Amino acid sequence: MLVWRRFIHINVSRYLSQSAVASNSPSPLSVLRKKTGYSLSHCRTALQQFNDNIEQAEAWLHQRAQAEGWSRATKLQSRAASQGLIGIVTNADSAAMVEINCETDFVAKNEKFQQLVSHVANSLIVNQKDKSKEKIFYDKDALSTLPSVDDRSKTLADITALCVGSVGENVILRRGVIFNIKNNQILASYCHGQINNASTDTCRMGKYGALVNYSQIDSTITNDSNDENASTLSSAILTRSYPLRTICQNNIQKPIELSTYLDQEDEASQIHEYLNGYIYALPSRESTHDLFVKNLSAQIEQQQIKNVHILPMDIRIQTPDPIYIYYPSLSLSNQTLKADQAITREPVVIIELITPTTERFILHEKSINYKRIPSLKEIIYIWPNLKIAQVDFRDGESSKWTRKYYGLQDKIPLVQAIGNGELVLTDIFNNMVSQMLSFIFQYMNHFDKIK
Template sequence: MMYAKTIARYLHIKPSCWASEKSQLAVLRKKTGYTFSNCKKALEMHNNDLIQAEGWLHKQAQALGWSKATKLEGRQTTQGLVAVAVDKNKGALVEVNCETDFVAKNKTFQDMAETATQACLHFTERQPHIRGPITKIGLDAEQLRQLPTKDGKSLADHLALMIGSLGENATLRRAVCFKTDSNIHLSAYAHPCGTEHNKILLGRFAGLIALKQKEQKDIDIKALGRNLCQHVVGMDPKKIGTSSDEPAKNPDDETCLIHQEYLIDNTSIVNDVLEEYGVEVIDFKRFECGENLTVGIQPLSHIETCQ
């Protein structure tokens, strides 16, 4: 009789325990995205403690990512994305590279570009604003890797984790950050357009432009800024230019922004548009993914101000 009661108690309890374990396993898989076998192993090793199991899984993934990153280091990365974002008086332009265009379209890779851009915006917010309407800060690859993210890890840690997940080499190449006075308007544009990731624009080409209103006119400076930034991305001017710069004989060879035919309306030049709206360009920056750089990105120790 006692034996029968023991068996009955066992049969009653066992399914409930198993259901609980299955539930924890499902929660852990959904939260982490790791495989069934890895999640099951993590729970068994930590007596079904979800927090400890999740921590162990992340450590294993990070170790695997660093291992893969080390093995793949040196493989050429000419594809990827340029990410650009504006947040009030801050702007960031970041290039993240990978080996193939296929990976550049992957959501995990796009998440990495977003994380890097957010880290740059946060970094810019903490920098002192030097005299002048705009402070421009350049970050090289190593400086980018050291930037902290909102979860406390460095961008290098996030990059290693992504490499471990995608199995392809990737690099953080460069960034430029703008910090402006309150009377400066920042605009961003990326091409091909239409790809936006949590308010961050992604493309193979991207740009930032800083504008200042010289005259009090009722204009849509947001739309104007976007159009002018689109012009910078499409026409690739090398400098703003001044009235003392002689326009090129062939308009296709023009490299001064103000003397170029306006991309949005080629019956005008950019300077005519600026005069019409009472606006001046304070600064701009354009990145093309994978472009050859005759001059590397200026390091953090080089901080420019525009007077």
């Protein structure tokens, strides 16, 4: 009995020992599957064809995937790809940003697709040859022909085809840009809705991206402060968020006296606003803006409202302390300006045309400071692209502000401010259309005469 027990014990131990050894030795199928990521059926077929030779099986799988990827990419290339990701890769003196599109948001969250975005961005920054140019843009064709950072015998188009074969959707290398900076410049990047993926940690990815470079004027700013400001600055530009002006005034500009601003503004070729010691250049106004304001002014002038003066577009508005000086789209006053007067402190109506890029600033900072002006009774905000208006009225007794909204056909009253005047957006737009058509006909007649 003792021998029998020992015999059983020995065999059981040997069996367990052999099982442990077997479990610690992964099969060629599991190795190939883990290494390539291809399906079990494809990996099994490859191993059977090459007698469990993992290297040969892997090479065969890649060749087959490439062929299938190109075939599928050709079939899917006509399908719309409106989703995707922005990828940004930076180093000490340059940055690359790419946009890669796919068909659905589901694929945009796929690890294979995210690896492609990272691969393309890294390939772009590695393959740049001319660092003398500040910005180099790449279209779809230019991106597709760049060699892969991992295998220079393959192009990014080949890598994209592999991804198409894997995710089963149309994938497009939409565009890319290289940003090079000089020694005295600082580079910042930001991705909104950033994706955290350990396999692509060298590349920042998100739905929206921004690259910003700027020069440091104040040498007392520390590197840590620069890094923080750069990140916030690029984020603010991307999201049009309001702290952008605060960042600039605290770290880039130094405050100037009001008299200095007034002297410089008279001679400047570009208009600037004065914000409590800091000046900011305004973008050039579009011709449609000026045309809209002229029609707006004409509609008010036709009503012949008593004691109302329509101020020119170049007349600025000054607030009480702290002093802010703004250029409105149009303003009305009960006071007559002198011939050499360029600033008014007593407007009764201010009209601002809103665009997507100015909306946040006008409706927040500008509106708050406008309402500190004692004489102001009404602010009219007009969205020409939406054909709607928002009007803030000041109550004469309580000085509280109330708000109303008006559509294209509504009459915007000027009663509280200047009498019995009113504005109708429909009339303004109709006049603009007539004037633009007239201009087109005049141009065509002039062109015919030249011919």
